[in-house]
Amino acid sequence: MTGEPVSHSPIKLGILGNLSKPKFKSVLPDVVKQLERHHVDYVLESEAGERIGLASERLLPANEIPNVADLILSFGGDGTLLRTARIIGDRGVPILGVNVGPGLGYLTEMLVSEFSANLERILAGDYEIKERMQLIATRQSHHDGITALNDIIIRPQQVARVHKLEVLIDDAPLTTYHADGMIIATPTGSTAYSLSASGPILEPTLQALILLPICPHTLTMRPLVISNRRSIEILASSESYLIADGEIAAALPENSVVKVERAAFTTKTINLTGRDFYDTLRTKLNWGSARPFSGDNV
Template sequence: MRRIRWTGLPRNPPESSPGGRRQSGVFSLRTQKVARVESQADMQPRKTVQTIGIISRPRRSNLVVVVPPLLKWLEAHGIQSIIDEETASSLPDGSKGQTRERVADASQLLLVLGGDGTMLAAARLAAPRGIPILPINMGSLGFLTGFTLEELHPALDDTLEGRFSLSERVMISVELERAGKVIDNQRVLNEVVINKGALARMIEPELTIDGDFVCRYRADGLIVASPTGSTAYSLSAGGPIVHPTVESFVITPICPHTLSDRPLVIRDSSSVELKLSGNTESVFMTLDGQRGIPLQPTDLVRISRAKEPLKLIQPPKKSYFEILRSKLKWGEA
């Protein structure tokens, strides 16, 4: 397992994976080693971390109980804190917060208080900036937020002292091309979904992998998920659970008309292209379930592995399978 030392200012993006090759992403073997996805990390002492940004779930009532003692704890340990507007709105003293973009720009570590939705939003800010995230679960399921609220202060202390496990999660790069021009470029952690709007009718997305035509689906939609996203929407649509260290994408049709249209697992160095055929009325591209973009008949969606992974701090004594057992209630009657 690769060792990583964080110097407190992780601003340089890691080297990109060899995604430029055009071999088939379904059958061909990887010919070059790339960085492992999940790694243990050493961190230097606490003084290298001078600024922590706090991003919270909006309108969480218990933030007023959690945040004030947290800010005092950070101040007592010589750490400057920067809070976002959602966190500030929950405080009784009328404090003003910063936009989440400014919080991420000024921070060396992001502390996320919320559930998986808050984590997904924070991931899109942290990954391109090379900032680690320490996630504290204040939501319901919390697949990505591995620390409980009771573990907040011990987790902070361990992180600042370098006693933690760092998981580097693949981010998905998404380009939307319209009339020959790229009009949008995004990074997502879980999945990209092409799905129908309000009308109960099928859509017909065409899938191409590394220039090879795969098929034209007739389905309610199509999901392209990362290993992290394999336990989200893709799992609900019948896709497999993929360990975060498996360098892959999962392509899962949503309620396909043909039962033989099954999920595909391809390597993440592949270039995936999606375009619509047939009726394209009221079709959307949805990113991590948080942003919807209407698609037009000539649009082309390009999906690939992003250069910058998400650096996610996790409990050192909790394995991935322990989290699965806990969240999915495996083995319970």
């Protein structure tokens, strides 16, 4: 992940959000009014815009917004930001994550209550763009890749069964795991499911991947941190699911081979508050604090 100073104002803003969050639906009309008061050109996801009666020329299907927007505002939480990254894909549009609660919003840049006070800075381009590694998973005999910002997970369809997973690194055999599944995580994803499974936390600038068996059936199978220049091949002996950023992306038949590697493109996120990685660990995860963790500590 790199920091890149920005000095230009975006021409057009895109708005994506999580309509299942009541707070997003309640703040959206005010957000739109603020943009119009500042004479900002913007487009909004069709379903959200229809809810508040916006004119049709302001509305686009979510997948078309990155074609016309210079910056996308993602209103929701981490799940919404991951969805936004998936929609953008390789089109390189930066994301500003705005947490509408009630969840932690670890990846988001600000609370929705802070949006109004920061709008002038957003429009002035007074922020940095940070680039985050993406993963791409390719199935045998499939040409389309499945991408993820946090992690790719292989899990058995029958959860009560032990999963046999043969792993190769750059075509060289590593080992055979007997476990409940496998996580391949980026540095961004190291504070997500991987952390809950006792994986290490990686600084986002590291050019590395985490290979983490889920509940391995032997104590010698510890997580590995490997270079992101490596490719990982996994042969799953039983019927499995390929899960990308928490969403089931594909059902895999027996003896499927999945190749996971760094994608050729990155996800660009906006750093507006100046909070660095270690600030976020302390303030959002209570890292090093004696206080009990709470999702309200944002």
